[in-house]
Amino acid sequence: MQLFGREFDAAIVDLDGTMVDTQGDFVVALGLCLTELGLPVVDAAFVELTVGKGSEHLIRSTLAHVGGDPALYDAAWAAYQRHYLAINGRHSRVYDGVIDGLTQLRGAGLRLACLTNKPGDFARPLLAAKGIDGFFDCVFGGDAFARKKPDPLPLIETCKALGTQPARTLMIGDSSNDAMAARAAGCPVVLVSYGYNHGEPIRAVPAETHLDTLSDLLRAA
């Protein structure tokens, strides 16, 4: 299909902050983990600034933020993983326009991949719980490849799995991580305005376009 005057065969879609508002899941799972370790909990504002770089980064940053000993990392990661898996999806919701947007892209014949920095074992059940797993030919978590976004490697490998060239594969994300990875991989990028961008204004990050809802993509292109 044609978008922005170019031909596309596929799209790679980010998960947290792009398809699903998972801030509540992060706050609850971190809260249970920190309480178990006898540490103070973090609030939604901290989570919004810190998510996007994968769970290892989130746990390290959280321990630093609450004054926890970095040596608690292994225990914190194990507790976080257990709690996250138990509440996964309960405090999160699919953003307005996502189902319509994905339906339009599939309807136009694009192959779709979900590529997130979230661990694959968190991402797959979340997509299924929200009823959006069926849109995707493949799903890759932050632990699928040797490096995470903003490194281009996950996008290059996802294009290989989709059987598409990066220049004909659109990245749809919510953060500068997604944009940097896409640019370095050679994928055009579209950014949504409502997600988590490390506290920075997303419209300052260059993209083909910035969307208030995924269902606007075909209209904006």
Ligand SMILES: O=C(O)COP(=O)(O)O
């Ligand atoms: O850091 C995370 O877990 C969020 O990852 P995502 O925005 O790449 O889906």
Ligand SMILES: [Mg+2]
């Ligand atoms: Mg994201």
